[in-house]
Amino acid sequence: MAFLVDRFYYTRVILGHALSWARAPAACLNFNCMLILLPVCRNLLSFLRGSIQCCSRTAARQLDRNITFHKLVAYMIAFHTAVHTIAHLFNFERFMNAQLEANTSSLTHVLSLIGNEGNESYLNPIRSNETSQTVVMFTTVAGLTGVVITLSLILIITSSMEVIRRSYFEVFWFTHHLFIVFFIGLVLHGVGRIVRCQTADSLNHHNPTKCYSKFEDWGSDSACPKPEFAGNPPMTWKWVVGPMFLYVCERLVRFYRSQQKVVITKVVMHPSKTLELQMKKKGFKMEVGQYIFLKCPSISHLEWHPFTLTSAPEEDHFSIHIRIVGDWTQALYSACGGDKNAVQDAWELPRVAVDGPFGTASEDVFRYEVVMLVGAGIGVTPFASILKSVWYKHVQQNANVFTKKIYFYWLCPETQAFEWFADLLQSLERQMTDKNMSDFLNYNIYLTRWKDKEAAHIRVQYEAEDDPITGLKQKTLYGKPNWDNEFSTIANSHPGCKVGVFLCGPTPLAKALAKQCHTQSQSGTEFIFNKENF
Known part of the structure; x- marks a missing residue:
């Protein structure tokens, strides 16, 4: 440690504390840039999730927070980049001041003059007093790559804001791929070796703690020869080469999958402006609640969009439901x-590519004895797969399932959205009644918004045997659930059980459910919160 301190002794004479403020964030940047790519290696995460969930359900659940972790690492990269950049602005200012000093008897100026004679190594990277910090910034490898890195990072982070990502997904998608430029600049940034220090061989002959006060006699005094300096070798590549290799492998796997043939076997246009695609692909195997990425080359050769699978593993096809909300959809x-x-012929359907499936928290649904499924709007899609699988396991296969009770909640803002999912619920309701298993599935459907005309119709038809909206025996509820009452009821009904709470919905609802899980778990029943992340 003392050796490292002595090597940078003269560098600190010129730069002062700004040196530490530049080098410490640089070390943190290396570490965070090593981590940033790993959470988006989806195939790697799916493999790890499948491997460790047999050993630890808690550890597997941490992998479901990969996007949150990715964002946090990105924020830390932005913070350390800002500190590192500001510190180096001060460093360039002090390098320039040391070069411009008129007092040649000062140590900082003497250190800046070293390197002017032949065969001498320099410490101050600014070699002339006729230049400026701006010129140095755009004519050195470190300065130019630093500008490129910073601009790329600004564009990546600003385009990742929620309002941009949801309203202008293409802007987010294309801008995010500036990470390639970012990593190229990052690896090249240290090649210029702009931060220099005393060489190890020079330290053997020139001890800075003893010789710094004798700088006027350097060279003439044999005990204190002129110090020699060299730039630090680039280190960033050692941190990022491993994750970059894994990410390249990830992209190769995605490319291979994108070339595999996918056949659209059925297209269903639901009245709620929801498109259902049923597809087949050789070797495709899925679990409940998983998702895929879909690309349609006729629309865009680069864009991949995530969609939850709504089919069950027991079916001979896989399906997705797509809500039409943007340009791509x-x-x-x-x-x-x-x-x-008119009905469209099969050969007229567009060619699509599928990458996946990828694991999610919903894979663990049958590992809990009691389960709460909460979907909001189109967020019900992962639970369609789960409920279909329940139907196959209980009704068709008579399989022994660990899960003994499912509480299903669906919050929807419009009546049209019920149409495509109500058929599945009606089938489940009918089959469960025939099998004397009506207590297995407890479903609660909430309509959160309605029009006056709809309210009048509902009021007239409410006394009918079947619900006027869904056609189910269970009546539709209006407004939003009272989660305090719902969690308390479940806790009292299943004392001492571990209840898996699965949500696919917006962040405010996630916060409310996570808070309930924490509060209600103190009463004996443990609620374990799981949220879908894409």
């Missing part, structure tokens, strides 16, 4: 004939 809707009255 609208283009897919049109390509599949959604805006045409």
